[in-house]
Amino acid sequence: MHKKMAFSFPDEVLEHVFSFIQSDKDRNAVSMVCKSWYEIERWCRRKVFVGNCYAVSPRMVIRRFPEFRSIELKGKPHFADFNLVPDGWGGYVFPWIAEMAGAYPWLEEIRLKRMVVTDESLELIAKSFKNFKVLVLSSCEGFSTDGLAAIAASCKNLKELDLRDCEVDDLSAHWLSHFPETYTSLVSLNISCLGSDEASFSALERLVRRCTNLKTLRLNRAVPLDKIANILRHAPQLVEFGTGTYTADVRPDVYSDLAGVLSSCKELKSLSGFWDVIPDYLPAIYPVCSKLTSLNLSYATIQSPDLIKLVSHCPNLQRLLVLDYIEDSGLEVLASSCKDLQELRVFPSDPFGAEPNVSLTEQGLVAVSLGCPKLQSVLYFCRRMSNEALVTIARSRPNFTRFRLCIIEPKTADYLTLEPLDVGFGAIVQYCKDLRRLSLSGLLTDRVFEYIGTYAKKLEMLSVAFAGDSDLGLHHVLSGCESLRKLEIRDCPFGDKALLANAAKLETMRSLWMSSCAVSFAACKLLGQKMPRLNVEVIDERGPPDSRPENCPVDKLYIYRSIAGPRFDMPPFVWTMDEDSGLRLS
Amino acid sequence: MELQLGLALPTPNMLKGFDLNNHGLDQLKEMGGLEAWNKAAGCFADKDCVKSKRSFEQAFGNFTEECRTKPLLLWSGQPNEEEDHKDQKKATFSTTDENDAEEDDQVVGWPPIKTWRKKIFQQQQQPRVGRAENNRVAENENGRSIYVKVKMEGVAITRKIDIKVYHSYQSLTNSLITMFTKDKKCNEDDYILTYQDKEGDWLIAGDIPWQNFVTSVQRMEIVKNWG
Numbered sequence: 001m002h003k004k005m006a007f008s009f010p011d012e013v014l015e016h017v018f019s020f021i022q023s024d025k026d027r028n029a030v031s032m033v034c035k036s037w038y039e040i041e042r043w044c045r046r047k048v049f050v051g052n053c054y055a056v057s058p059r060m061v062i063r064r065f066p067e068f069r070s071i072e073l074k075g076k077p078h079f080a081d082f083n084l085v086p087d088g089w090g091g092y093v094f095p096w097i098a099e100m101a102g103a104y105p106w107l108e109e110i111r112l113k114r115m116v117v118t119d120e121s122l123e124l125i126a127k128s129f130k131n132f133k134v135l136v137l138s139s140c141e142g143f144s145t146d147g148l149a150a151i152a153a154s155c156k157n158l159k160e161l162d163l164r165d166c167e168v169d170d171l172s173a174h175w176l177s178h179f180p181e182t183y184t185s186l187v188s189l190n191i192s193c194l195g196s197d198e199a200s201f202s203a204l205e206r207l208v209r210r211c212t213n214l215k216t217l218r219l220n221r222a223v224p225l226d227k228i229a230n231i232l233r234h235a236p237q238l239v240e241f242g243t244g245t246y247t248a249d250v251r252p253d254v255y256s257d258l259a260g261v262l263s264s265c266k267e268l269k270s271l272s273g274f275w276d277v278i279p280d281y282l283p284a285i286y287p288v289c290s291k292l293t294s295l296n297l298s299y300a301t302i303q304s305p306d307l308i309k310l311v312s313h314c315p316n317l318q319r320l321l322v323l324d325y326i327e328d329s330g331l332e333v334l335a336s337s338c339k340d341l342q343e344l345r346v347f348p349s350d351p352f353g354a355e356p357n358v359s360l361t362e363q364g365l366v367a368v369s370l371g372c373p374k375l376q377s378v379l380y381f382c383r384r385m386s387n388e389a390l391v392t393i394a395r396s397r398p399n400f401t402r403f404r405l406c407i408i409e410p411k412t413a414d415y416l417t418l419e420p421l422d423v424g425f426g427a428i429v430q431y432c433k434d435l436r437r438l439s440l441s442g443l444l445t446d447r448v449f450e451y452i453g454t455y456a457k458k459l460e461m462l463s464v465a466f467a468g469d470s471d472l473g474l475h476h477v478l479s480g481c482e483s484l485r486k487l488e489i490r491d492c493p494f495g496d497k498a499l500l501a502n503a504a505k506l507e508t509m510r511s512l513w514m515s516s517c518a519v520s521f522a523a524c525k526l527l528g529q530k531m532p533r534l535n536v537e538v539i540d541e542r543g544p545p546d547s548r549p550e551n552c553p554v555d556k557l558y559i560y561r562s563i564a565g566p567r568f569d570m571p572p573f574v575w576t577m578d579e580d581s582g583l584r585l586s
Numbered sequence: 587m588e589l590q591l592g593l594a595l596p597t598p599n600m601l602k603g604f605d606l607n608n609h610g611l612d613q614l615k616e617m618g619g620l621e622a623w624n625k626a627a628g629c630f631a632d633k634d635c636v637k638s639k640r641s642f643e644q645a646f647g648n649f650t651e652e653c654r655t656k657p658l659l660l661w662s663g664q665p666n667e668e669e670d671h672k673d674q675k676k677a678t679f680s681t682t683d684e685n686d687a688e689e690d691d692q693v694v695g696w697p698p699i700k701t702w703r704k705k706i707f708q709q710q711q712q713p714r715v716g717r718a719e720n721n722r723v724a725e726n727e728n729g730r731s732i733y734v735k736v737k738m739e740g741v742a743i744t745r746k747i748d749i750k751v752y753h754s755y756q757s758l759t760n761s762l763i764t765m766f767t768k769d770k771k772c773n774e775d776d777y778i779l780t781y782q783d784k785e786g787d788w789l790i791a792g793d794i795p796w797q798n799f800v801t802s803v804q805r806m807e808i809v810k811n812w813g
Contacts, residue, residue, distance in 0.1 A: 081698070081701065082695030082698045083695045084694065139700075250753055279751060279761075299706055301751070302751065303745075303747060303761060303765055304768075329768050349746075350746065351699055351704075352692065355744070357746045358743070359769065439698075
């Protein structure tokens with residue numbers, strides 16, 4: 001019989017110590033120390049994060065963590081955001097809700113990303129979890145306002161309802177009135193994605209008025225400008241606010257009403273919305289600008305002069321999302337006014353136009369990199385780039401953790417030298433030693449992947465498109481990037497060799513996506529057969545892959561590690577390669 | 587120009603273990619991707635292989651001779667014949683494009699902009715029904731935005747502005763001055779604003795009431811004042 005060590009702590013003490021450990025990585029490490037720690041830890045884990053809903057089954061999660069209160073699930077691969085994953089691929093949340101509803105009723109928080117959520121799922125949530133508090137649906141689809149009505153009606157303790165970037169079937173705006181008059185616990189509401197044109201303003205107003213703890217309110221486009229004042233009047237405690245449409249006939253009374261109400265919101269730190277904005281109403285927000293740390297103007301089609309004026313009023317800005325109307329000149333002003341800037345995202349106003357419509361080039365990014373010492377995260381769409389600029393950026397801003405550059409025309413070379421941008425991106429990975437996420441674009445050869453494999457040791461996510469010359473490129477990445485978890489590739493000449501040679505690496509990653517590349521069906525079958533802990537999914541809308549020669553490239557390939565085995569909810573255009581694929585190599 | 591990067595490239599030793607068939611590293615390196623390519627190329631010549639909608643080369647003309655390998659990327663063509671089950675969720679980039687001429691040049695999912703953001707963008711720039719020429723770039727029937735091209739003599743970039751954003755000639759010219767003086771240092775008195783109306787005539791801006799101007803302007807040009 002195993003004698004307990006004299007110096008070991010009682011379980012309760014360990015549990016108490018573990019309660020201070022919040023990060024999943026740390027908790028996973030704790031659980032590996034010894035059997036008794038594994039046991040203690042699993043009983044007291046309250047938050048579970050499942051990065052790929054098909055990596056594990058709901059039953060497995062519930063069996064291991066019997067008392068979690070909060071779950072976060074992610075479904076479709078990232079490229080689903082850009083229409084590369086056909087509809088019906090998967091990512092259904094219902095099986096998870098059904099299992100959890102049966103297991104225990106005290107679940108409090110559900111956070112989902114890129115999953116298919118049906119009204120049935122929402123109704124089941126509303127019915128099953130009495131103390132339900134937080135529902136965050138990010139880039140989800142499949143539900144309607146009916147499902148939301150069920151949540152509103154039943155979840156008496158709901159604190160957070162956040163629908164960011166979801167596709168919701170807007171049947172009726174009256175779902176808001178399903179919140180009972182006695183309901184007051186709302187802290188955060190984000191309905192910015194709802195399209196309904198007849199929003200229920202009075203229900204919204206009444207809701208805001210009685211929820212005195214409301215800190216975050218993001219309205220949708222349908223809420224007109226002149227209604228905002230009425231809503232804000234009852235919520236001066238708001239910290240984050242998203243307007244609806246920011247346009248109206250210019251009327252001094254509407255303006256002063258709005259300006260007055262905004263200036264009474266002393267806690268406001270974040271603004272967003274600004275659909276259809278007209279410059280005349282912008283000064284209304286100037287009084288709150290000095291406290292703003294986050295500003296999302298990515299729907300605002302105002303031009304550079306107005307953007308510059310606005311930005312110069314916000315010296316404490318840490319996060320800015322904006323359209324490329326800001327132009328290089330605006331970014332220069334940003335660089336000199338906002339020394340606390342940490343994150344910048346510049347979106348294209350005319351991404352499908354053949355010629356540039358604004359004067360936004362690599363210079364803007366250089367200016368911000370030189371001027372903002374705390375800048376660590378960038379998403380930048382532009383039409384030209386040079387190695388020189390990238391080297392300058394890398395040298396001046398080695399603290400980048402996320403660097404995503406999208407040069408709009410694929411395979412665009414360095415505009416000064418007409419060379420590939422290998423050296424430029426090489427500098428980024430060499431100097432930015434903490435880089436966790438990188439997106440490449442422009443003309444790139446295998447060389448850039450050599451650099452990445454050599455230097456990007458902390459890189460966790462890499463996005464590649466229209467780059468590289470041969471399998472060597474992919475090999476460099478798979479063999480060199482030690483921290484790599486997610487790799488997504490499209491339209492690159494990568495084939496079987498690199499993939500098969502680095503098969504073991506795939507088990508250390510969450511997932512690999514390859515579309516319009518050169519991986520053959522035979523290689524997929526081999527991989528599926530040899531690697532039982534990988535799900536190798538071939539997605540091909542042209543028809544069954546075995547109706548073509550085995551050495552034919554597959555259309556799309558999605559490989560992910562899983563202990564749940566192959567899934568059973570696949571649509572007809574998805575095939576899983578497993579041990580039974582009947583492998584026959586030619 | 588020399589870029590003093592000083593990046594030490596990895597030596598071939600890194601490729602140890604890459605070779606699946608024990609053929610030796612050098613052989614593999616020499617092959618580079620060519621052999622894999624030719625294999626794939628062979629497959630595409632094979633008539634059993636479903637013809638891709640467009641080859642990579644057709645899609646991206648700016649492929650230089652320096653490219654060693656023949657690119658052969660399978661076009662993940664979204665068959666247009668198939669019916670669209672749900673609305674825009676399934677819509678590819680090419681079906682939502684404004685201009686028919688551009689449709690063939692569009693690549694699925696590129697540039698990488700989220701679907702909902704593209705939708706907003708398209709709502710803001712709906713094409714005018716039945717319009718062949720695209721001077722008046724886009725007009726939204728709900729009157730939300732009207733985009734008009736503005737060119738200035740001597741400046742390369744043609745800008746597009748939303749006319750609906752302004753409510754008077756004054757606010758329009760103020761904004762244009764600020765926008766264009768960045769590109770070209772000039773004295774504002776040296777220039778006049780002209781516009782092309784529905785009939786195709788070029789007129790000096792300012793003569794007709796603002797609202798009439800908004801509905802009739804097709805495009806604008808800032809020209810030197812010789813008067």
